[in-house]
Amino acid sequence: MQNKSIIISIIILAVVIALAAVWYFYFRTPPETFTPATTPPLQQPAQSDKNTLSAGDKIADIAKDLDQTLDESAMNDELNSLDQNLKNF
């Protein structure tokens, strides 16, 4: 009778240990958590060295990014140069 109960106890313990093992190796493995502070900043496609997007993605950040003006000096310089050449021609 005593042997039988010992065997039952051992079986139950084995089940508990197996469950603990499953919990430890599967669920305890830390999944990627959401941490805004350490989220890498968004990168603008590599086409401009002067203008970059802000790191934040809140409405105010996005609005600021959208209103960002890109450097137009090259465009204007070229056009002014043409106009000057045409004037002198």
Place this chain on the structure above:
Amino acid sequence: MQKMKNIGKYAGVVCAIAALFLSISFVFAENATSTSKISDLNDRKQKFMQEANQRAASTTEKLKNIREEAQKRIEQKREEAQQKIAKIKDEKKKKQAEQIEKQFAHINQVWTDHFTKLLNHYDAVLQKIKTRTDKAAANGRDVSAVKTAIQNAETKIAAARTAVATQAGKIYTMDATAITSGVASSTTATGQNQIMKNFRAQFKAMREQLMKDLFALRDGAIKDAKTAVKNALQALSKVPKVDEEPTATSTPTGEND
């Protein structure tokens, strides 16, 4: 009898421990599911930016090919233009004419490059809007109007990219036959004056056409793309508590793309 009672107690304790572990497992399982969904949001954010970068790179490559093709056509036309420029006796004016003639293609390149940068910028901003929309959806907000606006913005940006590519392929060359129009002899002073007059008229027409095309693109497709992105942002800003970051217990409610 006493032994049986003890065994029963042991079994009870062991079962209680087992039940405890089981319940912990369920709690962690639920947490793991939520956090993995948040990790999905981060994955999608990265995916959005990668796609925007790919579109930018693809446009640059496409423009490069279009310009090479346009350059070949310019070279063919340039030969005719050079023959006409050679008729100018004044060496200084001759050099000026050569320089001006080359400037049109360069201006077109600089401006279309700038438009491409603008579109890449709008595209990148749109990806941020998509990321924030995903987060709002994860917080259980209704983002259907934002998604519609995002799709519209994507369509407008794509249309503008096509328009820029078309513009990059355009060439601005003079009408060689018009240079000698009304010129009896290019060796006389009168003939030279007429040639210069014709050159000026040609250059003026080329400049007008170039600027007309560039301004139409700037005030048309490019402006439409920006307006569409702005509309998407406005639609997003109307979502209640849109700036709230998703928590570990949030559940995303929909896809964004």
